[in-house]
Amino acid sequence: MGTRQTAIRRGTNLPRMGDFNESVVLDAIRRVPGGLSRVELAESTGLSAQTVSNICRRLLDHGLALETGKKSFGSGKPRTLLRVNAEARFAVGVHLDPAVITYVVLDLLGNVVAHLRVPTPPVADPEQTLSGLSESIRQLIEESGVPADRLLGLGIAAPGPVDVAAGLVVDPPELEGWGRVPLRDYLAEETGLPVVMDKDVIAAAIAERWAGAAAHSGNFLFFYLGTGSGMGLVVEDTVLRGVSGNAGEVGGLGAACTTRGMVDEAIHLGVLSHDFTPIGPRDAERSLAELCRLAAEGNATAGDIIDRQAVRVGRGVCAAATLVDAELIVFGGPIWPHVADRFLRIVPALVEKSPFVKSLHPTRVTSTEVGDDVGAVGAACLVLDRTLSAQPQSLLLA
Template identity: 40%
Template sequence: MTEVLGPAGPSAGVPSSRAAVLDAIRAAGTISRVELTAATGLTGATVSTTVRRLIEDGLVQETGLAESTGGKRRVLLELVPTSRHAVGVHLDGTDVTYALVNLDGAVVARLRRTSPVGDPETVVHAMAETVRGLVDSAGARWENVLGLGVVSPGPLSRGSRLVLTGPAMGGWADFPLGRRLGEATGLPVVLDNDATAAAVGEHWTGGAGGSSAFAALYLATGIGAGAVLDGVPLRGVSSNAGEVGHVCVEVDGPECWCGSRGCVEALGGPRAVVAAAEAAGFDLGGTDRPVSVRFAALARAALAGDAVAANLLHRSARYVAVAAQTLAQVLDVDRLVLTGPAMALAGSVYLPAVRERLAASSIARHAHDVEVVISSAAAEAAAIGAAALVLQGELVSRAGGVRIAVR
């Protein structure tokens, strides 16, 4: 359940034909009206009418002619990327990351503010000012901003809209974040968790590689995952699908903040890696520093050749590979994107471990391979994905995305 709050939701009142046509153009890059008819299943008349209105609204433009196939050359269509924008915000325990993307999903501007997330009302006021400044600095028109996507570590709750539980942001539980931000910015606000957003962002920007069933494994201070199947994000009854960090791999293992024992996250997540390093006497700058900063220090040491740091990361990678295996087998995906700030730092350690495990133990390995890659925007994947959630509300029909060859 993605909550859409504010003056009007991004998908409010969007006809399905409009959404289907827009999504097909987005997915193809350039496409003719005839190809749109085949891709969407709409009638030629409906496609023509819809395209004409989209051109009038400035969302779509004609761009040259297709190669000749013997008859009259077809006129190609494409999105007008600068016609609309969306803002994404990733709210974590110590960092707030902002991304402004255009209609095509390309990042126009980005910003990261490192500061403790304290009083919610104060943070909301600062976020609203920063969002306005980001839009203005990029030269985008405020009236063409479709909305604001805000994501954070889960889990989510129906009752309180967004519950930032977990170790980092428990003080935000029950705070009406969407409503407050909607009031402060005047924009529609979409709320979701960061791992799901990261998966939607990969789907939107081409990281899915044309796969109809792919997942994103998200590594920040915890471990999560999102999946997109046939263009539709997998959410579950409460939008908490994909919590592979809380798969139990050791029944009598250490306690996890979720209430269970022996979770992948409790044994191999960045927080656990940092704790193990400090217990072994590794100096990461002091326990008062954020986990993300201390993990970054450990990753740099490992990549520089420190044996202790490298062993700790390799141990973590084995647990993360189990989470990846679980995700791939339960969902039967053929592409897995490794993403998140921790992957941006140490993906070269985690990638081989995940690939090796999936190649050896994926239950469907004889039917298909699982391609494993690192996101090209791993550090800011959640913020970009948050903006993509807004775009998806505008461009993708509620029945799901249009399956079409990736450009």
């Protein structure tokens, strides 16, 4: 059917595991747009035919799945195929980036059904930003036309560091004046929605896993290029968060491994005039866009600055890919479209020649399939993932 066996979780036929197994089946159906038969579901999930039949009946009754015609398999009786009902549920996602705030509404298959983008207020007091967030969320939901009873919740992707357990954004470097801001609880109270919050790079990795380049990979890393940089790591279909939920920081690559670092180098070398000195994160992105334009027009020094960045990042992802034995490296984020062409001429070759990356399997390098809004899409996918995906921790019995 075009799917990879390793991308589907194995279920269990033990009692009291209904929620987990339901998620296993729904996830298996979701990964095959054309639909799967009950026989195929039993084979791919390891569940008994009776368990699959019961789960499919519940999914159909709840409107989460639809029967979508029949397909012949050899000489036997045609089998009824099931697919996910994309419009059965929706999730809202918000990416709080220091330069721009992006809002989306997703359906169950990760399709964007509503979108909004607003510049981040350049203020030290976060109250204005919080107020604007809640108002924009209400506006987006209203304009989307999604019924309130079909909204699963709201996901927030925030710049690190974050305190996921407490729902706090903690002194983000590029958000001046923010200390310990209770972002999750504020938006839960203002919107009335269940809210989940995570670091933006982790959310982006989940977006690729749900609806992007890593939909059929359970072992990959996502390198995020935005105001700052970071890595989301997925091993055996599990996102690695670390003890505080802040895994993926790449400070070891140096201060130059940021948008501001490249712009500062360009100004120092005289490629950009001092007029391009960034005052804030939005200015840094505009200055980088100018640097990339000059490189595309043949300015050798501008090209060298971007290429050196690609080499630094490439060495970092080589080490990380070896550490987690990844089969796929995905790049994305707001800055990625500006540098993608030059990065993709350099990084794959570094990965292929690296003495660190294991030769037992190929390690593919690719661009995000989610697009520039991967952070916001990932935020909504946090909701879909926690609500509908098979979570191993749900197997812990009281």
